[in-house]
Amino acid sequence: MEEKKWKAIKKLPKIDLHLHLDGSVKPGTVLDLAKTQGLILPGNTIDKIRPLLQIDENCNSLKEYLSKFDLVSRVLQTSEAIERVAFELVEQAYSTNCKYIEVRFGPQLHREKGLTVEEVIFSVIKGLKKGERKFGVGANAIACCLRHHAINQNIEVIQASAQFIDGGLAGVDLAGDEASFPAFLFRRIFKFADKKRIPITIHAGEAAGSENIKEAVQHLGATRIGHGVRLREDLHLLDYLSKNKIPLEMCPISNIQTKACSGWDDYPIREYFDLGLMVTVNTDNLTVSNTNLNKEYAMVMEKFNFTFKEIYQLVINSIDAAFISIEEKQLLKKQCKVEYDLISTGEEEVVI
Ligand SMILES: O=c1[nH]cnc2c1ncn2[C@H]1C[C@H](O)[C@@H](CO)O1
Numbered sequence: 001m002e003e004k005k006w007k008a009i010k011k012l013p014k015i016d017l018h019l020h021l022d023g024s025v026k027p028g029t030v031l032d033l034a035k036t037q038g039l040i041l042p043g044n045t046i047d048k049i050r051p052l053l054q055i056d057e058n059c060n061s062l063k064e065y066l067s068k069f070d071l072v073s074r075v076l077q078t079s080e081a082i083e084r085v086a087f088e089l090v091e092q093a094y095s096t097n098c099k100y101i102e103v104r105f106g107p108q109l110h111r112e113k114g115l116t117v118e119e120v121i122f123s124v125i126k127g128l129k130k131g132e133r134k135f136g137v138g139a140n141a142i143a144c145c146l147r148h149h150a151i152n153q154n155i156e157v158i159q160a161s162a163q164f165i166d167g168g169l170a171g172v173d174l175a176g177d178e179a180s181f182p183a184f185l186f187r188r189i190f191k192f193a194d195k196k197r198i199p200i201t202i203h204a205g206e207a208a209g210s211e212n213i214k215e216a217v218q219h220l221g222a223t224r225i226g227h228g229v230r231l232r233e234d235l236h237l238l239d240y241l242s243k244n245k246i247p248l249e250m251c252p253i254s255n256i257q258t259k260a261c262s263g264w265d266d267y268p269i270r271e272y273f274d275l276g277l278m279v280t281v282n283t284d285n286l287t288v289s290n291t292n293l294n295k296e297y298a299m300v301m302e303k304f305n306f307t308f309k310e311i312y313q314l315v316i317n318s319i320d321a322a323f324i325s326i327e328e329k330q331l332l333k334k335q336c337k338v339e340y341d342l343i344s345t346g347e348e349e350v351v352i
């Protein structure tokens, strides 16, 4: 990419609405946590541990991608560790000029040493808020139900989340192996979340078809869709999402890695944007996908000829899609506009 464009991307104020905590832990931190906790890992240097945490180009499916979360999970079983990685994630976001993040995690995945669901959520929020104060990056949590978990485990997540809503937790999600567990299995859980008035986003149309997106918006109460790559399989549904401004949290690099589509030539982000869908650009997992928001935006600009003005529209879409109040959105928009004006002529061209 042209140096001038890359510089502009780095300076662009950005938002990340789809970012997993456990998939974004720095390899050095994994080593450090293992040492403090007296754990022996299959590698004791960054070079040895990184490939065990990161997916390579041979990844064939989401299921394979998800296997990269097992190792990191071993060091994320204490309040101190969880708080630290949440704090460091805000720091990582700050380093790419990100202004607001929503950080998702599965509370039930951090209970091997006896933490309660509430303690896990509390630790994540504590780390995020500490980061928010230090780096000036807004940060809220999203609690994930897991597709392979028992219904009572997922109900427990919703019940606990309800206690933290507006106290640092912005919503709930459904994550995990989409191909093996279709969305309709989770109606009871998300009816309950809806009843508790918790904002809902659902991973759908990533490793299975558009029927999961339909189910998510029609029966699970989703007001946002995680990925949604396969939405084009159902043009009626596409029209519905467009008319109702239901945002897609697209994660380009991860989507290519998990084979949500066959390759960049087939990735529908430009098509969706041009059709008026509320497209947003996100990272998914900084470590597993070896990505950051600068790389994601640069990829979109390069591969799909997004102008700088269009790129900024994607940022505005993210602000509009965020699970925050109208007042907070207005503030974020003001903050972003000031920085955008410094790098843009307002036309297609970029000035630095
Ligand atoms: O892209 C994804 N699709 C579905 N599930 C995912 C994705 N990235 C991470 N996860 C899962 C694995 C994590 O352990 C869990 C909570 O962050 O969410």
Ligand SMILES: [Zn+2]
Binding pocket: 018, 020, 175, 203, 226, 284
């Ligand atoms: Zn995800």
